[in-house]
Amino acid sequence: MKISSTALKAKQSCASGYRWFARRFKSPAEYQSVIDALVDDGRVDDACWLLEQFGPIQSVLVVDAISAHAFVYAGSVQVRGEVDVDAMLRTGGSLKAGGSIRAGDTVWIGNDLHAGAGLRTLGSLRTGGDLVSSWSVEVHGALTCGGDLRVRGALACGAAMRGEGSTVVAENLEVNGMIHCEKSLQVGGDLVCTEGLRAGHGIQVGQSIRSGMHIDAGWGIVAGSDITGEGAIRAGECIVSGGSVRPGAGFSLYAGLSARRDAWPSCGRVVSRTRPENLLSGFWDRVACGAPA
Numbered sequence: 001m002k003i004s005s006t007a008l009k010a011k012q013s014c015a016s017g018y019r020w021f022a023r024r025f026k027s028p029a030e031y032q033s034v035i036d037a038l039v040d041d042g043r044v045d046d047a048c049w050l051l052e053q054f055g056p057i058q059s060v061l062v063v064d065a066i067s068a069h070a071f072v073y074a075g076s077v078q079v080r081g082e083v084d085v086d087a088m089l090r091t092g093g094s095l096k097a098g099g100s101i102r103a104g105d106t107v108w109i110g111n112d113l114h115a116g117a118g119l120r121t122l123g124s125l126r127t128g129g130d131l132v133s134s135w136s137v138e139v140h141g142a143l144t145c146g147g148d149l150r151v152r153g154a155l156a157c158g159a160a161m162r163g164e165g166s167t168v169v170a171e172n173l174e175v176n177g178m179i180h181c182e183k184s185l186q187v188g189g190d191l192v193c194t195e196g197l198r199a200g201h202g203i204q205v206g207q208s209i210r211s212g213m214h215i216d217a218g219w220g221i222v223a224g225s226d227i228t229g230e231g232a233i234r235a236g237e238c239i240v241s242g243g244s245v246r247p248g249a250g251f252s253l254y255a256g257l258s259a260r261r262d263a264w265p266s267c268g269r270v271v272s273r274t275r276p277e278n279l280l281s282g283f284w285d286r287v288a289c290g291a292p293a
Contacts, residue, residue, distance in 0.1 A: 001030070002028040003028060004027075011054075056093050059076070067085075069087055075091070077095045100115060101119045109127045111127070113127045125142075131147070136155065142160050145163040149166070157175040159175075160175070165183055199216070201218055203217045204222045205223040215229040215234070220235055220238040226246070229247050233253045238255060239253070253270070255283070256268015257281060264283040272284075
């Protein structure tokens, strides 16, 4: 694909970008060559705009490592070693790295993202497909995953987190904002979020759950320790805790919302060490939690 001044005018490019292209290229130029030139001249935002307008390509770039101020590639990238970028890291296709990935600004991957070691960005992180990391992930901004999310270590996020698929975090999950998972959410350690927690399917956590607002699960909620929300706690099926279940002051607890009332003893159970306050739907199971009959 070649980029021409006519194509840029049709896409309503800014006057500055149009003049830059006219000075730099006297004739139509290869798509990726224009992106590279923009990045080299410090016009990273313009390079990203060009990618948004003309979309990804099928090309695959294979390199040993990436070390750059900024990196924008319209196709997919395979890196045998590490990726170290001071500012923006963006691809139109997938990115697979055998080592760690570090970026000083936004990471935006058009398809799947695989990190053979850890992943850290001082900006936001966005993928159009799956996100897989063989170690911990640290994101200082928001995290948006267009597919399944798999992290073999801990995951820390400085703003809201949204996943379009299932999410599995082997260790702790800490989010300074809301967590929204379209499917299931599984965490091996503690789960902490400062705003609401929502999963379209079930929530399974090895240790405690603490939410700064409501907790909602389309299916059940299971935690090895306490389940605490500053708002309401709602589940379509059972709520099982190895400790206590506590909604926020003035809010209530709802289990079995997707089950018939006469099925609550099996499909709407609430298991906790003590009977939760403000239990408005569901069946507190004395036997399962070891309470005296």
